[in-house]
Amino acid sequence: MSSRAEISATLARLQKLAPKGYYIGLHIRFAAPIMQFQTYPETWAERYSSNAYALRDPTIAWGFSTTGAVRWSAMPIPDPFGILADAASHGLTYGLTLSCGPIKSRTIASFANGTREFKDDEIETISTMVRRLHDITEPPESLTxxxxxxxxxxxxxxxxxxxxxxxxxxxxxxxxxxxxxxxxxxxxxxxxxxxxxxxxxxx
Known part of the structure; x- marks a missing residue:
């Protein structure tokens, strides 16, 4: 399977595991990901963008501060702007954020569910898939x-x-x-x- 085909297949599987959508930023360098995928509801995506939430989002701050996985309900980073509560009001009630890779090329991904917390085995499955996406999208060190x-x-x-x-x-x-x-x-x-x-x- 080609890398592109594997990416597409993995994203389709992730969509089933995150019924309220996801955001995946792969290899964030110089403040921008080299690839990103987003399937959140359009109303939330527009609100997030128009309010410049990315600059104040506790899930992103957490992703840059550590690696691993955390449920939004257990997020240790303060959320003074109430972004997670705002997300819940748009149906993204329960969520999960993952972070992997070195700080100079960090991958941060969040997944949402409207009805329940993510189970431990789902978190493990999603983590494995995100790490795989991170690995197969590693930028080349050089071109010929x-x-x-x-x-x-x-x-x-x-x-x-x-x-x-x-x-x-x-x-x-x-x-x-x-x-x-x-x-x-x-x-x-x-x-x-x-x-x-x-x-x-x-x-």
Whole structure:
């Protein structure tokens, strides 16, 4: 199974375990995750965003302060802005937050249930899946010279034929380099691969 297929399959399983949705921020670096997935109700997602809750969210503060798993009902971080109570008023009554990875590339994920607490075995299952997502989305340490050259040509606005001529290779060989760069960066499109390469400081 390819990494993308495994990610999709894992997210589908997580959705069944978290009926009120989830937020997963993978490899948070320079204050932003390199990949994120969110399935919370739209009304809550909009309220969270419009109130800039991410800056004051106790689940995120907890995720940066430690690793492991905690139910929202046992959250040891103060919540002076009442964010968890506000979440409950939107149907996210019970929740779970997980954190893994080194502080310079931390993954933080939260899951919600409207009717009951998450059970211990569910927490263990979700934790295992989140750690797996963290592992398979680990950014590469480097790109090959050929991959870098191909992405730089695209960044400079070259079309495939012109880029291939510039590099002294066939157009099909140029396209193969772009495909390998996309696969290495786990990107669906060349534009996404280019952005990730920049984000990871690989170009």
């Amino acid at each position: 010279k050929a991959q870098q050259e191909a992405l730089r040509c695209i960044a400079e606005g070259d079309r495939h034929a012109a880029a291939a001529a510039k590099l002294g290779i066939t157009e099909s060989a140029f396209k193969a380099r772009l495909i390998s760069a996309r696969e290495r960066l786990m990107a669906k499109t060349t534009a996404e691969a280019l952005q990730r390469a920049k984000d990871y400081r690989l170009l």
